[in-house]
Every structure is written in C-alpha cells, then in structure tokens.
Amino acid sequence: MICLDCDDLFATWRQQARWLLSHQIDPSHVGWNTVADLFATDEHYPEEIGPFQARIPVALIELLQSAAQYRGEQRWSLLYEVLWRVCHGDRTAMLAGDRLGSELHRRIKQVRRESHHLHAFLRFVEMPVATEGPPGPEYVAWHEPAHDILALASEHFIGRMGRSRWLIATPQDGVYYDGTQLIHERRCPLEWQQLAQQAHDPQGELWLTYYSHIFNPARLNPKVMQGHLPTRFWKNLPEGALIPGLISDARTGKQRDGQARDIGKRQGKRIGRSV
Amino acid sequence: MQLIDKLSILADAAKYDASCASSGAPKRSSEGKGGLGSTNGMGICHSYTPDGRCVSLLKILLTNFCLFDCQYCVNRRSSDVPRARFTPEEVVRLTVDFYRRNCISGLFLSSGIIRSADYTMEQLIRVARLLREEHQFRGYIHLKTIPEADPALIEEAGRYADRLSVNIELPTDASLQTLAPEKDVKSIKKAMSTIYTGQQTVLNEPRAPRFTPAGQSTQMIVGADQTDDSTILHSAESLYGNYGLKRVYYSAFSPIPNSPKSVPLAAPPLMREHRLYQADFLLRSYGYKADELLSGPGDLALDIDPKLAWALENRSVFPLDLNRAEPALIARIPGIGLRTTKRLVELRRQRRIRYEDLTRLRCVLAKAKPFFITSDYHPQQAEISTLLLRDQLRDRPQPQQLGLWG
Numbered sequence: 001m002i003c004l005d006c007d008d009l010f011a012t013w014r015q016q017a018r019w020l021l022s023h024q025i026d027p028s029h030v031g032w033n034t035v036a037d038l039f040a041t042d043e044h045y046p047e048e049i050g051p052f053q054a055r056i057p058v059a060l061i062e063l064l065q066s067a068a069q070y071r072g073e074q075r076w077s078l079l080y081e082v083l084w085r086v087c088h089g090d091r092t093a094m095l096a097g098d099r100l101g102s103e104l105h106r107r108i109k110q111v112r113r114e115s116h117h118l119h120a121f122l123r124f125v126e127m128p129v130a131t132e133g134p135p136g137p138e139y140v141a142w143h144e145p146a147h148d149i150l151a152l153a154s155e156h157f158i159g160r161m162g163r164s165r166w167l168i169a170t171p172q173d174g175v176y177y178d179g180t181q182l183i184h185e186r187r188c189p190l191e192w193q194q195l196a197q198q199a200h201d202p203q204g205e206l207w208l209t210y211y212s213h214i215f216n217p218a219r220l221n222p223k224v225m226q227g228h229l230p231t232r233f234w235k236n237l238p239e240g241a242l243i244p245g246l247i248s249d250a251r252t253g254k255q256r257d258g259q260a261r262d263i264g265k266r267q268g269k270r271i272g273r274s275v
Numbered sequence: 276m277q278l279i280d281k282l283s284i285l286a287d288a289a290k291y292d293a294s295c296a297s298s299g300a301p302k303r304s305s306e307g308k309g310g311l312g313s314t315n316g317m318g319i320c321h322s323y324t325p326d327g328r329c330v331s332l333l334k335i336l337l338t339n340f341c342l343f344d345c346q347y348c349v350n351r352r353s354s355d356v357p358r359a360r361f362t363p364e365e366v367v368r369l370t371v372d373f374y375r376r377n378c379i380s381g382l383f384l385s386s387g388i389i390r391s392a393d394y395t396m397e398q399l400i401r402v403a404r405l406l407r408e409e410h411q412f413r414g415y416i417h418l419k420t421i422p423e424a425d426p427a428l429i430e431e432a433g434r435y436a437d438r439l440s441v442n443i444e445l446p447t448d449a450s451l452q453t454l455a456p457e458k459d460v461k462s463i464k465k466a467m468s469t470i471y472t473g474q475q476t477v478l479n480e481p482r483a484p485r486f487t488p489a490g491q492s493t494q495m496i497v498g499a500d501q502t503d504d505s506t507i508l509h510s511a512e513s514l515y516g517n518y519g520l521k522r523v524y525y526s527a528f529s530p531i532p533n534s535p536k537s538v539p540l541a542a543p544p545l546m547r548e549h550r551l552y553q554a555d556f557l558l559r560s561y562g563y564k565a566d567e568l569l570s571g572p573g574d575l576a577l578d579i580d581p582k583l584a585w586a587l588e589n590r591s592v593f594p595l596d597l598n599r600a601e602p603a604l605i606a607r608i609p610g611i612g613l614r615t616t617k618r619l620v621e622l623r624r625q626r627r628i629r630y631e632d633l634t635r636l637r638c639v640l641a642k643a644k645p646f647f648i649t650s651d652y653h654p655q656q657a658e659i660s661t662l663l664l665r666d667q668l669r670d671r672p673q674p675q676q677l678g679l680w681g
Contacts, residue, residue, distance in 0.1 A: 097622035102635040120319050124377050139375065159304035159313035160377075180307075206369065207378050209279050213286035214334060215324035218529045218543055224327025228320065239322060247325045258529040259349070259356075263287045268355035271340060 002030045006076060008148065010068040013076050017083055022050035027084045032076035054087040060094055063104060069114075069148045070107040078103060114145055115153035121233045122157075124166060125199040137167035137176065142196040142236060144170060151175065151184045158182060169196035204238055211239040216258040217250035276359060282369065284359040288339035288350050289385060292442075292494060293526040294417070295320075297331040297380040299489035300437040303413040310411020312374060312381075314437070319380045332383040332417060333373050337361055337398055341387030345444070345455035347499040347538050349531040350387050356532070360389075363402045370406060374414055381415025381437070382406070388421060396424035396432065403435035415489070422458070422466040429469045430486075437489040438521070441466045443514065446507045450500040454537060467491065467518040474519065490521030497551060498544040499528040505569040508554055512565040515558065522559075525551040550575040557581055560613065561606055578669040583609040586646055587661050587668075593646040594657045597628045608646045609668075610639030642668060 002025065006013040013032070020030060064079050082104055085093035092098045096105040124139035139161070143150075154168055154175045167176045174188030185192070225243075234240030249261065298318030305311050320329035338360035339350040349356060366384065373379045384402055388395050399418050406412040417438040420429055433439055441463055445451045448460045470491045477483040493514060495507060511523040527543035534540055554575055557563040561582075568581050576584050586593060586609050595604055597619055606616040615638045622628060630652035633640060645656035645664060656664055 092622070092625050095622050095625065096618045097628070097632040097636055099635065116319070120321050122377050124375060126375065141377070156313075157377075159306050159315075160311065161375075162305035162308055162311045164311070164375075203372065206279060206282060207373060207376065209283050210286050210333065210335075210369075210373070211322065211324065211330070213283045214290050214330060216290045216326045216328070216529055219326035219328070219527070219545060221327035221545070222325050225323045225325050228327070228329065229323040237322065243325055250325065256530065257532050257534070258290060259532050260283070260287050263284060263357060264532055266284075266357040269358045270355055271342070271352045271358075 004030065004032050004076075006032060008033075008075075010065055013068065013079070017080055018054075019049060020080065021054045021083070021087060022052050024050070024052045027077065027081040030077065030080060032080075056083070056087060057091075057094075060086055063094060063108060066111055067104050067107040069111045069152070071147050072107075078107075111147050111149060114147045115149045117233065118143060118145055118149060118153045119156050121229070121237060122168065123236070123238060125201045126203070127195075127199065135165065137165045137195070139164060139166040140196045140199050141166070141168045142170070142193075142199075143168055144232070144236060146232075148172070154184075155182065167192055167196065169193045201238070208239060208242060212242055212246060213260050213263070215246055215260070217246070217260070218256065218258045220247065220250040222247050278365055278369075281359040281361055281365070282335070284357050285335045285337075285339060285361060288356070288387075289334045289336045289383075291349065291526065291529055291531075292334065292383075292385060292419075293328075293524040294440065294492055294494060294522070295329055295331045295334055295383065296417075296438075296489075296492075296522065297415040299521060300415050301485065301488045305411075305413050308411070310413060311371070312412050312414035314380070314413065314415055321378050321380065331379065332381050332415065333370055333379045334383040335361070335366065335369075335385075337363075337366065337384060337386035337395075337402070338389055339387050340389050343388055343455070343457045345458065346535050347444075347454055347496055347528060347531075353535070354531070354533060363398060363405055366402045367405045367410065370414075371410055371412065374412075379414075381417070383417040383419075385419035386421075392421045392423035393425050393428060396421045396428045400428065400432050400435065403432065407435050417489075420466055420470070422462040424466070426466075426469045429466060430473055433470060433473045433487045434484055436487060438492060439470050439487050440492045440494070441470070442494045443510075443523075444494070444496060445500055446495050446497075446502045446510045447500075450502060454499065464518075467493070467514075467520075471518045491518065492520060492522040492524060494524040494526055496528050497525050497548055498541075499538050503572055504547070504551060504554070504574040505565075505572050507551060508558070508565040508569055511555060512558055523555060525555070546577050547574070550577060550581060554581040557585075562603065578672075579665065580609070582607070583642060583668060587665055590661055594648045594654050595646065596648045597633075598623055598650060605647075608643050610642030610644075611647075612638070 004016050006016055067079060082093045082100055093100050095101045122141050122143045124141045126139055127137060130136055150170055150173050157166060158177060163179050165177060165179050168174060169188050169192040172188065174185045174192045176183045234243060296318050299316060300314035302315050304313045318331055320331050322330040324330060340358050340360060341350050341352055344352040370382045384399055386395050386399055403416050403418060406416065416436045418432050418436040420432060420439045420441045422441050443463055444455055444458065451458055451460055470487060473486045477486045514520050514523055525548050527545050527548035529543045530540050554568050557568065558565060567585060575581055595608060597605060602616050602620050605611060605619060606613055615636050618636055619628060622632060627650040630649050645654045
C-alpha cells in the first residue's frame with residue numbers, strides 16, 4: 001500500500017496520480033491522507049515517471065477538478081479509481097449511470113450546489129470608512145461552506161461588486177479582493193475572521209423588514225423552504241432568526257390571509273374616485 | 276413617513292405577484308468598472324421565506340394608491356389598507372443597498388395606477404433609468420408594464436429592463452369583466468404584442484440596443500373565479516404561441532383582508548397551482564400540447580401529476596425499451612426527466628442499459644417502473660388494469676386530524 005498526502009491540493013494530487021499511472025499502480029494499492037495504514041508495505045518505486053503513457057481526455061480532468069473540491073471520505077482515492085478505469089479504456093467510469101461515475105457526479109453536484117449556496121446566501125456587511133492607514137475591505141462576509149469551493153466560486157463577486165474591496169472569511173480559507181486582484185489564503189488569517197464575524201451592521205433593519213413583509217402567511221410551507229434553504233445556513237443569515245417566529249405566527253391565526261400582522265393594525269385608507 | 280414604514284407597506288402590497296425570477300439576462304459584469312452588478316443568465320435565489328418562495332429580487336410597488344377596483348387585489352381602490360408611495364430615489368437606494376449586501380440580484384418593480392397609465396409608467400421607467408444610467412447598475416431589472424400606457428413608453432421601458440410583464444390577471448375575458456371592470460383584455464394583449472414586436476425588431480440585429488433580453492412573462496390568478504384548468508392551460512398555450520412569452524405564472528388566489536363577496540374566502544388552492552406549474556413545464560420543455568394533457572373541459576387530477584396522468588391515458592405507448600426508444604419518448608416516462616433521459620442516451624452509446632442503472636440515476640423508480648423495459652427487466656405491472664395501476668401510483672395525502680368544529 002502506498003500512502004500519499006496531497007495536502008488537499010488538486011495540483012499536487014494530479015502530479016501524484018500521473019506518477020502512479022506511469023508505474024501502472026492499481027488503485028487498490030494506493031491511499032491518500034491515511035495515517036499509519038495497517039497494510040502499509042515497504043514497496044519502493046523510483047521517483048521518476050514510469051514507462052506507461054496514459055491518454056487522458058480533457059473533459060475528465062475538468063470533472064475530476066470539480067469533484068476534488070468535495071470534502072469527505074475517499075476524497076482523492078475515488079478520483080484515482082475513475083482516472084485508472086478511463087485510462088484503461090473504460091469510459092463508463094465518467095458517466096452518471098456507472099457505479100463509480102454516479103458517485104463522481106454526486107460529488108460534482110454537491111460542489112456545484114455549495115458554490116451556488118455561496119453566491120446566494122453570503123451576506124456582505126459594509127465597513128465604516130477608515131480615516132487613516134492603508135484602505136481595508138469596504139465589505140466583509142462570514143460564510144461556512146461545506147466543501148472547498150471558496151477559491152473558485154468567489155470569483156463570481158468580482159463581476160458583481162465592481163471596483164469595491166471585499167473580503168470573505170470562512171473557518172478554513174479566506175479571500176480578499178483589493179479592487180484589482182483576488183487573493184486566496186488557504187488558512188484564513190485570524191484578523192480576517194474577526195473582521196468578518198464582528199462586523200457591526202447599523203442599517204440591517206431594512207432588509208429584515210422587507211423579508212418579513214414579502215412572506216405570505218396564507219401560503220405557509222416550511223418544508224419547501226427548508227429544502228431550499230438548509231437550516232445550517234440560518235445562523236449566518238440576518239433573516240435566519242426571524243424564521244421560527246414567522247412560522248409560529250402564521251400557525252396561530254395569521255394564515256387566514258396574506259397580510260403581515262403589523263400592516264393589518266395600521267390605519268387603512270379607502271380611495272375616492274379622484275386621486 | 277419613514278422609509279422603513281413605506282417598505283413594510285409596499286412589500287406587503289407586492290407579495291401577491293408570484294414571479295421572482297432573475298434568470299435569462301445576458302452576460303454583464305462590473306469587473307474593473309464603476310457601478311455595480313452582474314448577470315450571467317442563471318438566476319440566484321438569495322433567500323426563502325417560510326412560504327417556500329424564493330427571494331431573488333427586491334419586489335415592491337412604487338405605490339399602492341390605485342384608481343382601479345379589481346376585486347381580487349388587496350390594493351383595490353375600495354380596500355381598507357394603509358397606503359404609501361416611494362419616490363424613485365428611495366427605490367434606487369433600497370435596490371443598491373440590498374444588492375451590495377448580496378440579498379438580491381435585482382429589482383422587480385410594479386405599481387398601482389395613479390393619475391394616469393402614462394404617468395405611472397413614466398415613474399417606473401424613471402427608476403430603471405436612474406439605476407442604469409446614474410448608478411451604472413448591471414443587475415436584473417423586471418418592470419411591470421401598465422397595459423394602457425403609450426407604446427412608446429413600453430418601448431422605452433424595454434430598453435432598460437431585462438424583463439417586462441403584463442398581467443393577464445384572469446384566464447377568461449368574462450372573468451376579467453366581472454372582477455376587474457376597469458381592465459380590458461384588448462389593451463393587455465396589445466401591450467404584450469408591443470413587447471413582442473420590440474423583441475422581434477432587435478432579433479437579428481446584433482448591434483441594436485438590447486430589448487427585454489430575459490423576455491416577457493405574465494401572471495394568471497387561479498381560484499378567484501370558476502375557470503377550469505383546461506381553459507387555463509389552453510389560454511397559456513396560446514399566450515406562449517402568440518406573444519413568445521418566456522413564462523406564464525399561476526398565482527393561487529390568496530384570501531385578502533376585508534375580502535369583497537365576489538372572491539372566495541378559502542385558503543389558496545396550492546396543490547392546484549402546483550399541478551398547473553407541472554403541466555406548464557410539460558408544455559414549455561417537453562413538447563406536450565395542452566390538448567394532450569386535458570382534451571375536454573375539466574381540471575388536472577390533484578392526486579397524480581400530469582405526466583403520470585398522460586402515461587396512464589396512453590398505456591399503448593408503454594412499456595418503452597430504454598435501449599431503443601426515441602429520447603423524446605423516454606422523457607415521457609413518468610419519473611424520468613430530461614436530465615436522466617440525456618444520461619441514459621449517453622450510457623447506451625457505451626453499453627446496454629440494465630435495471631440497476633436506473634437506481635443509480637436517481638429517477639423516481641416507483642413511478643417509472645411500470646413504464647419501461649431494460650435488457651434484464653420487464654415490468655409485471657405492464658399487464659394490470661389502468662385503474663389498479665393508478666391506485667398504486669397516486670399520491671396519498673398524509674392522514675389529517677379532523678377539525679374540532681368539522
């Protein structure tokens with residue numbers, strides 16, 4: 001058994017996989033990031049590339065790179081197994097109908113979904129303008145993605161935010177856009193994390209007001225909501241804290257019509273023919 | 276009145292419009308530019324409210340003062356609701372603020388009719404122009420179009436907005452006359468055709484300024500009158516055909532406070548709305564005709580979906596051999612969607628399809644099982660009567676406790 005560590009970097013894994021393939025090393029003889037494997041042997045291979053030359057379709061590299069962002073068991077060994085089978089002429093390993101391929105595509109789907117969650121559920125808070133020192137981020141956000149999607153998926157905000165400077169911190173990595181380039185730190189600096197987690201938001205009330213008034217209590221359907229907006233995101237969304245209250249309010253009477261309770265309490269105004 | 280009070284009134288007044296889509300816009304980016312905003316064709320739902328609806332756009336009315344007295348509408352003239360009016364600058368401020376926070380992907384602006392149709396339309400356009408020209412806003416803009424407004428104004432709106440929509444409101448002319456006497460189906464359709472003509476004019480002119488690149492849509496209220504699903508679907512089909520609509524939205528009529536006697540008080544018919552959306556999807560993406568889904572008058576079944584209903588009506592087509600059948604027919608198997616169809620076709624180019632493959636493709640096997648054949652599987656259920664099969668496959672409602680007062 002060959003034990004490898006790629007530091008969860010696709011580029012490193014790719015080098016290792018190329019070397020393994022060139023020596024025709026079967027996937028069952030390789031493991032990644034496994035500590036003190038019971039079956040570890042002392043087999044030795046030369047460090048240079050071996051004689052076998054594999055032809056790898058470009059489409060496969062794209063699939064593997066995408067699936068590599070998935071955090072979970074067998075993260076790297078599955079990729080090698082797919083690569084192995086395709087290189088040995090079995091292209092079904094890339095397809096969703098195959099046993100291995102279906103797991104590959106499930107991971108890609110999870111990764112894509114998690115990237116989309118970043119685009120959707122991330123919330124920026126505006127920072128007060130610093131009067132001295134070098135200019136820092138104008139907007140900061142704290143986000144907790146379930147997969148390693150930040151580096152690639154955060155590029156989306158470059159187009160969205162124009163020349164603004166912004167920062168996204170997560171428990172693992174972080175990105176900072178300084179107005180011209182995107183800087184990715186694999187270990188998010190503590191300073192960034194604090195900046196993002198302690199940001200004060202005096203103007204936050206407007207969004208909360210909008211959220212609770214666009215909700216139609218007569219159509220209450222919390223199950224569908226949770227399917228689209230998993231509960232793990234609630235704690236980092238400003239509107240997350242409102243959700244249980246809105247649901248119970250709808251259940252206790254507000255479900256009769258669509259209006260929010262405080263609107264019904266206000267003075268109404270019928271309009272005459274001439275406005 | 277404070278901005279926050281206006282926001283609460285005018286968001287509450289806007290919630291009955293179902294559409295909140297931000298998809299279909301062309302690629303725009305603010306990278307390295309002043310201003311803000313981007314679109315790439317894909318919509319983003321930034322939040323979900325507990326009614327299960329997506330929050331993609333800031334959906335508000337410019338004002339809920341209104342001259343009209345449409346019976347189903349909470350903002351009708353005779354309704355006793357609090358009223359407010361934003362200035363165009365206030366709408367711009369809210370849009371930019373929410374957009375910066377990444378709470379929305381754009382604006383969906385509608386309005387009650389004040390003074391005149393033209394005046395109201397001019398106000399809506401003013402907001403869009405401020406956003407696009409003064410703030411260089413490149414996010415999504417959807418403007419509700421006032422049907423009676425001057426066509427020149429509608430054309431102007433189409434140059435700023437990604438999407439325009441004119442609400443057809445009710446599926447038949449007769450219902451519109453009863454419930455919305457100030458509205459006129461002729462002007463609604465005329466406005467739709469003004470938009471359609473605008474789109475056709477720029478179609479083959481790559482250098483022409485863009486015109487509603489995300490298309491036009493409309494909304495029909497379901498359950499406020501007695502119209503059946505067949506009429507609704509046929510009406511939707513002709514709207515898609517005649518005006519090249521991107522979407523018809525169906526909005527289950529939500530009871531409104533101080534409801535007039537002309538509209539129902541009951542809870543919104545959500546399941547009916549859901550079935551209409553499913554049927555609509557079959558019209559748009561699967562190539563079904565409204566006649567195939569409902570040939571005579573009547574409603575869609577509530578306990579089975581329209582695709583399954585069609586399959587049960589057309590048993591002679593099934594079971595289909597997945598290793599031979601045309602892709603368009605495979606997509607007609609209940610429980611097998613367009614995506615699975617594509618994957619099956621890819622797979623069968625490599626090897627024969629077996630039953631086990633379908634379990635991995637995550638289709639709804641329980642529904643699909645009676646309708647296909649693979650190299651190692653032939654459905655037993657292919658022989659049983661349609662009535663029995665229908666009973667096996669229908670959705671069973673969760674048992675519900677009886678209300679104490681019946």
